Amino acid sequence: MDKSNRNHITGHVNRNYKDRLFRCIFKEKQDLLDLYNAINGTQYGNPNELEITTLEDVVYLGMKNDLSFIIDDIMNLYEHQSSFNPNMALRGLVYFAELYRKYILINNINIYGSTKIKLPVPQYIVFYNGSDEEPDRKEIRLTELFYPQEKVAQPAVECIAVMLNINYGHNLDLMEKCRKLKEYAYFIRIIREYLNKGDKIETAVNCAIEICIQKEILKDILQKNRSEVLNVILTEFDENLYSKSLREEGIIEGKKEGMRAFIELCQEIKISKDETRNKLIEKFKLQKDVAEEYLIKYWK
Numbered sequence: 001m002d003k004s005n006r007n008h009i010t011g012h013v014n015r016n017y018k019d020r021l022f023r024c025i026f027k028e029k030q031d032l033l034d035l036y037n038a039i040n041g042t043q044y045g046n047p048n049e050l051e052i053t054t055l056e057d058v059v060y061l062g063m064k065n066d067l068s069f070i071i072d073d074i075m076n077l078y079e080h081q082s083s084f085n086p087n088m089a090l091r092g093l094v095y096f097a098e099l100y101r102k103y104i105l106i107n108n109i110n111i112y113g114s115t116k117i118k119l120p121v122p123q124y125i126v127f128y129n130g131s132d133e134e135p136d137r138k139e140i141r142l143t144e145l146f147y148p149q150e151k152v153a154q155p156a157v158e159c160i161a162v163m164l165n166i167n168y169g170h171n172l173d174l175m176e177k178c179r180k181l182k183e184y185a186y187f188i189r190i191i192r193e194y195l196n197k198g199d200k201i202e203t204a205v206n207c208a209i210e211i212c213i214q215k216e217i218l219k220d221i222l223q224k225n226r227s228e229v230l231n232v233i234l235t236e237f238d239e240n241l242y243s244k245s246l247r248e249e250g251i252i253e254g255k256k257e258g259m260r261a262f263i264e265l266c267q268e269i270k271i272s273k274d275e276t277r278n279k280l281i282e283k284f285k286l287q288k289d290v291a292e293e294y295l296i297k298y299w300k
Contacts, residue, residue: 021232022080022127022184023067025221031180032069036076038177039125039164044071053099068099075099075120080127084134084163089142092124093159126163127181129188136171138163183217191233205233256294259284263298273299 026032029047037044044050051070067078077095081088100119103109109117128134142159164171166181168189175182190211194204209222209229222229259280266276273295280291 020080021229024225024229024232025180025184025218026067026078032067033071035078035178035181036069036071038174038181042072053102055095055098055102066095068095070120073118073120075103075122077122077124078127079125081130081163082128083130084128084132086140087145088126088161088163089124089140089159090145092161093142093157096122096124096159122159124159124161126161127166128163129166129185131192134163134165136165138165180218183212187212187218201234202230205230255284259294260298263295264300267300 026035029050029052033044033047033050036042036050049071053068053070053075054066055068067076069076075096077092077099079088085091103120104111111117126140140161140163142157143155146155164174166175166185168182168185170185175185187208190208191204194207195201199207209226211217213219213222262280262283263276266279271279276299277288277291277295280286280294281288284291286294
């Protein structure tokens, strides 16, 4: 990607678009019900039984492409992720807390009374289609984030995010049960194939749209909303690169801080400047001239 595009990524990412592509595909109740049936092995046929509860804030904990709904006394939270996030269970806990708060308010439930109330059961599914290798199914637990404690009893809360790999070729049984999910996976696969050949993202998306329309894959969505689909994917692509650049910047800054602390420690324990230089080269895999630059900067 050229320099001008990189400037666009870091400086002008559009954060106000309404939906991600995944949410666009499953925003109709019937399609969302089909996805629910495929995951749970159920056969609900009336989409009106499904009550949408999605929080419509522009940004809520960075969860911009989530879907939540209630059916058969189950509160479902669906989120799509293009990169693995080990903190999904914590995000889910906070999101569920808001969903239940609204549920209690809407249904005029008295949580301070002497009568035991009934609540829908929470279920959290994360649909993963990132480029890193992940298993078909993985559980991400909130309790894995807690500090290890030897004297504490069972944690008071738990939240489990079930991550399903929806890259093309994974979860074959699920894909066969939900056509829209399989078509979405295929569409993303075609885009990546063009990107891997060196095409620009705009070219890759347009070619994938043409191929999928010809094969009647997501045809209704791609024909009616071509420009919107293109804009959504370009924005997602920009945001992913923007997030990646922030992580890389954080790693670089962390490494600099580590070298500064290391140099100060060497001084404190009376290690010579020459020996410190050698240790910097060995420990941080630096060239001699780079190690010298850090010594000049941090050696007091």
